[in-house]
Amino acid sequence: MTVGEKVGAPAGGTPAPGASGRRWLRWPEEAGEAVKRNLGLVGVLVAIILVGVATKPELFLDGGWLWNNELLILTQAAAIGVIAVGMTFVMISGGIDLSVGALVALSSVWCTTVATQEFGVGGMVFAALVVGTLAGAVNGLLIGYGRIVPFIATLAMLVAARGLAQRISGKLTQRVSTENRLIPDLSSTKWLGIPALVVILLVVAAAGWVLLNRTTFGRRTFAIGGNAEAARLAGINIRRHTVLVYALSGLCCGIGALIVVSLSSAGAADHGELYELDAIAAAIIGGTALAGGRGSIVGAILGVLIFKGITNLFIVNNLEQEYQLIVKGAIIIGAVLVQGFNLSSLRRRRSAAG
Amino acid sequence: MTAAAEDVVLRLTDVVKTFPGVRALDGVRLEVRAGEVHCLLGQNGAGKSTLIKVLSGVHAPDSGEVSWLGEPVSFGNPQAAMKAGIATIYQELDLIDGLSVADNIYLGHEPQRAGWVRRQQTHDGAMQILARLGHAEIPVAREVGKLPAAAKQIVSMGRALSREAKLLVMDEPSAVLAHDEVANLFRVVRGLTAAGIAVIYISHRLEEIREIGDRVTVLKDGRTMAANLDAKTTPTSELVSRMTGRSIEYVFPPRPPARDAEADARQPVLRVEGLTLDGEFDDVSLTVGRGEIVGITGLVGSGRSELLETIYGARRASAGRVEVDGRPLRPGSVTAAVRAGLGMAPEERKSQALVLGEPVYRNVTLPTFERFASRGFTDAAREQAAAARVTDSLDLRPRDVRRPVRTLSGGNQQKVVVARWLLGATKVLLLDEPTRGVDVGARAELYQVIRRLADEGVGVLLVSSEVPEVLGLADRVLVMREGRLVHAAPAAELDEHAVLDLVMAGSLLEGGTA
Numbered sequence: 001m002t003v004g005e006k007v008g009a010p011a012g013g014t015p016a017p018g019a020s021g022r023r024w025l026r027w028p029e030e031a032g033e034a035v036k037r038n039l040g041l042v043g044v045l046v047a048i049i050l051v052g053v054a055t056k057p058e059l060f061l062d063g064g065w066l067w068n069n070e071l072l073i074l075t076q077a078a079a080i081g082v083i084a085v086g087m088t089f090v091m092i093s094g095g096i097d098l099s100v101g102a103l104v105a106l107s108s109v110w111c112t113t114v115a116t117q118e119f120g121v122g123g124m125v126f127a128a129l130v131v132g133t134l135a136g137a138v139n140g141l142l143i144g145y146g147r148i149v150p151f152i153a154t155l156a157m158l159v160a161a162r163g164l165a166q167r168i169s170g171k172l173t174q175r176v177s178t179e180n181r182l183i184p185d186l187s188s189t190k191w192l193g194i195p196a197l198v199v200i201l202l203v204v205a206a207a208g209w210v211l212l213n214r215t216t217f218g219r220r221t222f223a224i225g226g227n228a229e230a231a232r233l234a235g236i237n238i239r240r241h242t243v244l245v246y247a248l249s250g251l252c253c254g255i256g257a258l259i260v261v262s263l264s265s266a267g268a269a270d271h272g273e274l275y276e277l278d279a280i281a282a283a284i285i286g287g288t289a290l291a292g293g294r295g296s297i298v299g300a301i302l303g304v305l306i307f308k309g310i311t312n313l314f315i316v317n318n319l320e321q322e323y324q325l326i327v328k329g330a331i332i333i334g335a336v337l338v339q340g341f342n343l344s345s346l347r348r349r350r351s352a353a354g
Numbered sequence: 355m356t357a358a359a360e361d362v363v364l365r366l367t368d369v370v371k372t373f374p375g376v377r378a379l380d381g382v383r384l385e386v387r388a389g390e391v392h393c394l395l396g397q398n399g400a401g402k403s404t405l406i407k408v409l410s411g412v413h414a415p416d417s418g419e420v421s422w423l424g425e426p427v428s429f430g431n432p433q434a435a436m437k438a439g440i441a442t443i444y445q446e447l448d449l450i451d452g453l454s455v456a457d458n459i460y461l462g463h464e465p466q467r468a469g470w471v472r473r474q475q476t477h478d479g480a481m482q483i484l485a486r487l488g489h490a491e492i493p494v495a496r497e498v499g500k501l502p503a504a505a506k507q508i509v510s511m512g513r514a515l516s517r518e519a520k521l522l523v524m525d526e527p528s529a530v531l532a533h534d535e536v537a538n539l540f541r542v543v544r545g546l547t548a549a550g551i552a553v554i555y556i557s558h559r560l561e562e563i564r565e566i567g568d569r570v571t572v573l574k575d576g577r578t579m580a581a582n583l584d585a586k587t588t589p590t591s592e593l594v595s596r597m598t599g600r601s602i603e604y605v606f607p608p609r610p611p612a613r614d615a616e617a618d619a620r621q622p623v624l625r626v627e628g629l630t631l632d633g634e635f636d637d638v639s640l641t642v643g644r645g646e647i648v649g650i651t652g653l654v655g656s657g658r659s660e661l662l663e664t665i666y667g668a669r670r671a672s673a674g675r676v677e678v679d680g681r682p683l684r685p686g687s688v689t690a691a692v693r694a695g696l697g698m699a700p701e702e703r704k705s706q707a708l709v710l711g712e713p714v715y716r717n718v719t720l721p722t723f724e725r726f727a728s729r730g731f732t733d734a735a736r737e738q739a740a741a742a743r744v745t746d747s748l749d750l751r752p753r754d755v756r757r758p759v760r761t762l763s764g765g766n767q768q769k770v771v772v773a774r775w776l777l778g779a780t781k782v783l784l785l786d787e788p789t790r791g792v793d794v795g796a797r798a799e800l801y802q803v804i805r806r807l808a809d810e811g812v813g814v815l816l817v818s819s820e821v822p823e824v825l826g827l828a829d830r831v832l833v834m835r836e837g838r839l840v841h842a843a844p845a846a847e848l849d850e851h852a853v854l855d856l857v858m859a860g861s862l863l864e865g866g867t868a
Contacts (some may be wrong), residue, residue, distance in 0.1 A: 216727045223720060226709035233668060233700055233707065234721040234774070235692030293711055 034296045037287045037339065041302035044331075048309040055317050069312065071195055075187070077301075077308040078197040079104070079259040080278050084286075084300040085208040086136075086252030087279040089245050092212070094225040094292025095150035097249045099139060099157035100256075100279055104272030105165040107132045107257035112174040112267030121182045128261075129254040135161055136250015137243055144242030154246075158276070165269035174267045183258070184265040197259050201301075204255060209297045221245060225292025278307060281328070285335040306331065361387040362424075363521055363552050364409075364440075369418035371404055371576075376793070378404040379415070380576035386521065391543060391553045393563045393585055396573035397597055397854070398819040402556055405573070406523055409554070410442040411435030423520070433462075441514030442523040445530070447506050449513075451499030456480035458498050459512045483512045487542050504535040511542065522546065523554045528562055529653070540566050558653050558858050560590055572596040590855075598850040605798040606826035607805040609845070623813040624696075624782045626665060629674030634660040635837035638674070642782060642813035647804065649816045649828030649845065652857055657837040658817045659701050662784045665815070666698045667691040678781060692721055697775030699768070701786040701817075707771045708759050715741035715755040717770050722777045744776040745769065748803055765796025772803060782813045789823060801827055821853050833857060 052060040059065050083100050090097045110116060111128035119126075135157065142153040176184050189196040212218035220241050223231040232238050253272075260271050284290065285306060286299025307328060314324040364386040371379040379401050386392045396402050407413045408420070411429030419426055422438060429435040435442075449458050456476045457464075465475040480494040489508045492501070498509060507527060514522050524543075528536045543553055543566060557563055563570060567585030571578060572593065579596045622641035629638045635657035642648045652658045663669045665676050670686030677683065684690040700706035708717055715734075718741035719726060726736045741755045748769045750762075759770055768788060775783055785804065789797045804827060808814050818824050824831055825845050833841040833856040841856050 214732060215730045216724050216732055217730065219716070219723055219732050222712065223709055223716075226712055227705070229706050230709055230720065232688060233666070233698060235689045236720075237689050293709065 034287060034299065038296065038298050038302060040338070041286065041299060041306065044306055045302065045309060048306065048313060052313055052316065055313075059316065069316075071198065073305065073308045073312050074198040074201070075195045075263075076311075077304045078201040079256040079263075079272075080275060080282065080308075081201045081301050081304045082204045082252050082259065083249075083256045083275055084279045084282040084304050085204055085297055086249035088208070088283045088286070088288050088295050088297055088300045089212065089221055090150075090249045091280070091283050091288045091290065092225045092292055092295040093221045093242065093245045094228060095143065095242070095245070096154065096280065096290070097136075097139065097246065098151065098154040098276045099135070099161055100249065100253050101272035101275035102158045102161035102165070103132050103135050103250055103253035104257045104260060104275055105269050106135060106161040106168075107254045108261050108267035108271045109165040109169045109174060109269055110267075111257065112176060112261060113168060114174075117177050117180055121180050124176075124180060124183065124261075125258060128257045129251060132250040132252070132254025132257060133247050134250065136253065137247040139250070140243030140246030143246065144239035162269065169267065169269045171269055176261065176265050176267075183262050187262040197262065200255070200259065204252065205297055205301050212295075212297055217241075217244070222293060225289075225294075227293070278304070281332050282307065284332060287335075287339055303335075361389070363388050363422065365419075365421040366405075367419045367421070369405075369408060369415045369420065371408060371413055371415050378576050379408070381418070381578070382573065382576065383578040383581055384571055385582060386552050386554060388520070388552050389547045389550045390568040391547055391555050391566050391585075393567040393570045394554060394556045394573060395563065395570055395593060395597060397821065400573040400597070401576035402573060403525075404576070406442060406525055406554075406556070409435065409440055409521075409523055411440075436517055436519075439518060439520040440523065441517055441519035441521070443507070443510045443514065443525065443527060445525050445527075447510050449498045449506055449509060451497065453498060454495050455484075455492060455498055455501070455509050455512075456494040458509055459483060459494075459516050461513065463517065479516065480512065483515050484508070486515065486545075487512060488545060489542070503530045504532075504538065507531070507539065508542065511546075519551065521552045521554065523556075525556050526558070527555070528557055528559065536562065560593065560858050574598075591851075594851055594854055598854060605801070607802050609805075609829065610809070623679055624665075624815065625677040625680075627675050627677075629661070629664060629676065630672045631657075631660055631664050631669060632672045634664075635834070638839055640815075640832060640839065640842075642815050644813055645808050645811045646830065647808050647814040647816060647828045648830045648832065649818065649824035650832045650834055651818060651821055651824045651853060652834030653819070656834045656857075658834050659786050661834070662698065662786050662815065662817055663700070665691075666696055666784055668698075692778075695779055695781035696784065697721070697778070697780040697782070698784040699771045699775075699786060699788055701790070703764070703767055703771060703791070708767060710760040711758055713756045714745065714750070714759055714762070714770055717759050718745060718755070718774045719777065721774055725778070740777055741773070744773045747776070748773050749799060763793075763796070765792040765800070768792055768796070768800060769803070772800070776807070780812055782815065783807060785814060785816045787818055788816065789818070789820070821850050821857070825850060825853065 049060065059069070083104070087097055087100060107128040110131045111124040116123055116127045139154050139157050142148045143150050146153070186196050191199050212221065220231070220236055223234070223236060224238050224241055228238055256275070257267075257271070261267050264271070282303030283295065283300045285303035286296050286301070288295030288300065310327055310331070311324060314321065362385055364384070366382055366384040369379050369382045370377070382401065382405060384392075384405070394402050394405070404413065408415050411432045411434050414428055414430070420428065422440070427438065429438065450461065453461070456479075459480045460476050465472040465479065477494055481490065484490055484492050484494065487508055489505070492505050492508060498506060501509065507530070511522065527539060531539060543555070547553060555563075555566060563585055570580075570583045570585045570588065570593065572580045572583070574597055583593070621644065623644045624642040626638060626640050630636050638661055640648065650658050650661070660669065664671050667683065667686055667688045667690060675682055676685070678694040678696060681694065683694055683696075704710060709720065715738045716723070719737045723732055723737060726733045726740065738755055742753070745755060746753065750766055750769050750773070759767060762770065772788070788804070789800055792800065804814055804816070816824065816828060825848060828845045831843060831845045831848055831853065832839050833853060835857065
């Protein structure tokens with residue numbers, strides 16, 4: 001079958017540990033670098049809390065307040081977090097999705113029209129997810145089969161989807177009717193002490209992690225972003241996969257739209273404004289390469305939490321919001337610089353050792 | 355000595371340039387006179403490209419002397435060489451498509467005053483230069499990207515003139531031109547030499563050298579084998595024999611006893627019939643038998659790489675069909691080709707074959723990871739074990755399959771690409787320049803691997819511009835020229851001399867001129 005097959009030969013230097021069973025739980029060896037990076041991001045989160053302790057000790061040292069405050073941050077991070085999961089897939093595949101904010105608006109409006117609301121909660125959820133997924137698939141078709149660069153295709157979708165949302169809603173806020181109270185109520189529901197919206201975020205993130213790191217879909221995403229031509233010549237259908245990746249991002253926007261509708265009890269054409277910037281920034285802070293081929297779901301979620309944590313810190317301290325944006329900008333640059341530094345120093349150490 | 359010596363503009367004495375593992379130039383002598391067309395002849399790997407790079411200031415020689423206009427010089431960078439009056443026109447013309455003809459001609463030294471480009475002067479100067487080249491009809495305001503290849507070449511030469519170059523180095527300028535355009539190029543070149551400009555002309559086509567050249571210098575293995583031969587009268591057989599018999603230590607695995615050619619033809623694992631890709635190659639038919647290695651050789655631009663890519667489905671053929679084991683392939687689909695048992699190691703390893711940041715095992719399983727997966731979930735442990743098995747069989751070093759491919763040497767990277775096709779049920783392996791950028795030791799190993807694959811029944815179609823490689827490795831050799839297969843014969847019946855002659859459109863075997 002294969003050349004010079006040696007039965008029982010050691011697997012390339014060191015045998016793979018725990019090769020049998022429980023492979024879902026095993027930490028991938030090649031993820032060592034990502035783990036280190038994510039620990040660094042956790043450190044930043046801890047630092048944010050420590051700054052809170054230093055500035056408002058009476059609040060941050062109160063365990064109950066702190067717990068509720070962190071849950072609040074997580075709740076506020078839910079929509080962007082879910083969208084950042086989709087964005088991470090897109091960016092690892094070498095693309096970018098500027099339309100996510102507009103797709104949130106479109107999905108939120110579509111699922112809260114009078115006609116949709118007549119179908120009940122199930123109909124609303126279905127509408128939000130399908131609209132998001134289809135709009136994302138349109139992005140993917142334009143990019144994969146229409147050969148339009150991702151930046152342009154999704155920029156056009158950003159403009160058009162927002163316009164369609166305004167057309168459908170007549171620029172009016174569409175309140176969720178009392179029969180469908182379940183959706184707004186979700187924002188105040190807790191499961192096992194955890195807000196339901198946070199649970200949704202965690203489930204999406206966990207599913208995204210498994211999809212990215214443990215399935216053929218994720219492998220294709222990395223391969224296409226790492227070298228599209230090599231992937232194509234290895235027989236991977238990169239056009240079809242591009243459509244699926246953008247459709248996945250659209251699906252995440254649909255879920256994000258439901259979270260936004262739940263929090264605001266309404267759908268509106270101005271929902272999700274500038275979400276694309278937050279999602280891209282979170283992915284980049286989390287170590288996802290703009291050029292593709294590298295990225296981490298955990299990192300992206302941590303990136304969202306860092307941003308929301310900073311916002312929270314400013315609010316708690318009654319500081320002006322303008323400074324908060326400046327700090328966030330500095331964090332994006334800092335994260336990229338630190339990652340570049342890590343990689344180059346790692347390489348130097350390697351070449352020195354080998 | 356007296357009169358001629360004053361004419362000499364460029365003289366190279368014992369120039370040596372080494373790269374890690376390769377002695378690219380190993381004592382080159384060259385003497386170029388003002389107003390002559392000096393031709394450089396040599397096979398791929400003879401050192402022509404390195405020599406050009408030394409002349410144009412890209413590489414500095416390790417030792418030896420470069421004397422320019424009677425003074426020893428060493429150019430630290432391309433700008434210095436340009437300033438001194440040496441202009442190089444590369445095969446891939448380094449023009450900027452989005453800029454106008456005039457802007458391209460004056461690129462880097464625009465007529466200016468206080469940072470403002472003097473547009474009128476640029477415009478007029480470009481017109482004068484083009485008129486000097488006999489091509490006043492090229493509109494100087496036109497974007498270069500909208501010009502045909504022949505006109506671009508003229509613009510490139512115009513740029514050299516705008517720098518007042520005294521030596522023009524032209525690297526296979528005719529490769530991108532149609533036949534009648536070559537005649538025009540020659541007219542322009544003659545105009546330049548009449549004005550006292552020296553030209554170094556590189557071409558693989560002997561009839562061109564005969565027509566335009568004054569003197570010929572032959573390179574082999576980075577050495578000057580013969581200098582200053584007369585381009586018009588030196589017999590072809592002498593030129594070719596100076597280029598052949600390269601001394602690189604190729605170690606080829608023994609070829610199995612002569613194959614039954616008729617049996618191969620009856621039961622081919624790959625059959626290509628009338629395959630055509632407009633503008634690249636025409637009506638190509640060939641077969642590869644089970645366990646047979648078929649080598650294709652030809653010049654750059656003969657259509658050989660395009661042929662492999664079309665067979666593989668990476669390009670969509672204009673006409674013709676490809677069959678694997680008697681079943682036709684869906685045209686233009688790599689996925690279908692891979693499923694049918696085709697595998698390819700493309701020409702550009704890094705840009706076309708490898709995901710450099712990913713570990714070795716993921717590169718090995720790139721086409722096959724789905725076979726290791728169950729219900730869509732990948733199985734990294736099984737992939738690693740399988741990848742380690744095949745890479746060990748190829749003696750990949752270092753042995754750790756979790757290292758990023760980026761950290762491997764060229765030869766080991768090529769092993770990773772070949773290893774990937776040992777995992778699936780590959781029936782036909784298409785290899786495009788499998789040993790490019792691979793050092794001598796790793797080459798021998800790759801040859802062993804390819805032969806072993808064939809022994810196990812895989813059909814191999816090998817493209818290489820290195821004639822000794824094709825002759826030493828293949829069972830059967832096909833020669834491609836200008837998009838057509840012009841000759842096919844068992845490797846044992848050919849020698850380097852005959853193949854080179856066919857490749858370069860000579861006429862020793864065909865008995866006529868091309």
